[in-house]
Amino acid sequence: MLTRPAAKNRVKKKEITPPFSKSTVFSSKITESRFRDQLEQQGVPHEFFLGIVKKLGTDQKTFNQTFGIHDRNIQRQRGKNLSYEYSIKTIRAMRIFAEAVKVLGTEEVACQWLKSSNPSLGEVIPMTLLVTQGGEEIVLDTLKRIEWGVYA
Numbered sequence: 001m002l003t004r005p006a007a008k009n010r011v012k013k014k015e016i017t018p019p020f021s022k023s024t025v026f027s028s029k030i031t032e033s034r035f036r037d038q039l040e041q042q043g044v045p046h047e048f049f050l051g052i053v054k055k056l057g058t059d060q061k062t063f064n065q066t067f068g069i070h071d072r073n074i075q076r077q078r079g080k081n082l083s084y085e086y087s088i089k090t091i092r093a094m095r096i097f098a099e100a101v102k103v104l105g106t107e108e109v110a111c112q113w114l115k116s117s118n119p120s121l122g123e124v125i126p127m128t129l130l131v132t133q134g135g136e137e138i139v140l141d142t143l144k145r146i147e148w149g150v151y152a
Contacts, residue, residue, distance in 0.1 A: 043081025
């Protein structure tokens, strides 16, 4: 017969501190791989997803189409953590947005940059590249070049 361990012996699930608060969207934690790994494993809470969509200045339908996320699946996950696949896509957007704010100075400028075609990316909109890890690396590389003053 299996018995449950005593309450004092149970391992508590670690709570994830939200990567955004009322005053600022993202802390520096989202750039830490340890934090991102933990967030990926547990899944991004639905409210984080809604927060990044809002901060990017886009509507949920556009965000979902850009990242290949099905509207119905997001609706089903309301109040829960997102699936692994959707968590990775959301974390990718959060990470790039945080880096763009750091490099470009303000959330408004970062948002505009992510949604405008970019000559150094072959007139491609940076947000559309974030669907894949390779695209994320290209956008990060472009932001690093801007930060270091290299023509981008």
